[in-house]
Amino acid sequence: YAMAKKKSIWEVYLRPNTLTKENDRDCIADVHAHAATQRNEDIAELITKERTEFRKETIINILNMRDKAVKDLIQEGISFMDGLVQISPRVSGVWATENAPYDEKIHKRTVDLIPTADLRTVLDAIGVKVMGAKEESARITAVTDTATGLNDGTLTIGDDIIIEGNKLKIDETDAAQGVFFRLADGTEHKVTRRLSVNQPSQIIARVPATVPAGKVEVVVKTKFLKGKGTLKEMRTIVYGYPCTAKV
Numbered sequence: 001y002a003m004a005k006k007k008s009i010w011e012v013y014l015r016p017n018t019l020t021k022e023n024d025r026d027c028i029a030d031v032h033a034h035a036a037t038q039r040n041e042d043i044a045e046l047i048t049k050e051r052t053e054f055r056k057e058t059i060i061n062i063l064n065m066r067d068k069a070v071k072d073l074i075q076e077g078i079s080f081m082d083g084l085v086q087i088s089p090r091v092s093g094v095w096a097t098e099n100a101p102y103d104e105k106i107h108k109r110t111v112d113l114i115p116t117a118d119l120r121t122v123l124d125a126i127g128v129k130v131m132g133a134k135e136e137s138a139r140i141t142a143v144t145d146t147a148t149g150l151n152d153g154t155l156t157i158g159d160d161i162i163i164e165g166n167k168l169k170i171d172e173t174d175a176a177q178g179v180f181f182r183l184a185d186g187t188e189h190k191v192t193r194r195l196s197v198n199q200p201s202q203i204i205a206r207v208p209a210t211v212p213a214g215k216v217e218v219v220v221k222t223k224f225l226k227g228k229g230t231l232k233e234m235r236t237i238v239y240g241y242p243c244t245a246k247v
Contacts, residue, residue: 009127015137016240032131040064074111086114138167140239143218153243155207163203168237169224170198176234179205181245182217200224207245216245
């Protein structure tokens with residue numbers, strides 16, 4: 001008889017969950033990508049390997065025409081379903097009243113992607129293997145107050161703190177990047193003084209005198225990328241541990 005098909009396994013790496021405030025130990029999973037994101041060209045390559053009578057260019061053209069046809073349907077507000085997913089147009093956001101107009105600032109045109117029964121069956125059969133902690137994800141692992149030597153979340157206003165972690169380095173010529181102290185109401189106080197240490201694994205920053213005493217979040221905004229180049233989008237790294245600024 002035919003051998004049982006090899007069970008598919010997703011390998012996941014765990015990283016700290018920054019969204020839950022009450023628990024600073026819980027984690028979320030990232031599925032490990034064994035290859036780069038695949039595109040129509042890659043699909044065409046796979047099809048022509050299996051079925052030699054099809055030319056790769058022909059397949060790419062068909063797939064691209066299919067993409068355009070689906071895009072046109074979505075533009076018309078029509079849902080589309082193939083063997084894998086259903087794509088449905090949706091406008092997200094909340095309207096204050098039944099007569100309120102569409103508002104660019106609070107509403108958004110988007111789509112929902114829902115797996116078909118066939119894809120759900122496939123998903124149900126996949127095994128998941130936890131590989132442990134994710135290395136080198138951008139994060140703040142510790143903040144030490146140099147005035148007291150403590151890393152218990154207390155920060156001395158007007159003194160230096162040592163921020164340790166991964167991928168923290170800031171481009172100080174970009175005003176949008178930097179170390180910020182975020183208050184409960186969302187206002188942010190930026191460190192304006194030059195950073196005495198500015199490395200991917202460590203930043204030393206002076207807590208601005210303008211920061212009021214009380215609860216604060218330590219935030220690093222950076223476009224740092226390992227190797228050459230920079231991130232297109234700003235990366236905001238929030239220290240998950242509650243901090244208190246003191247005089």
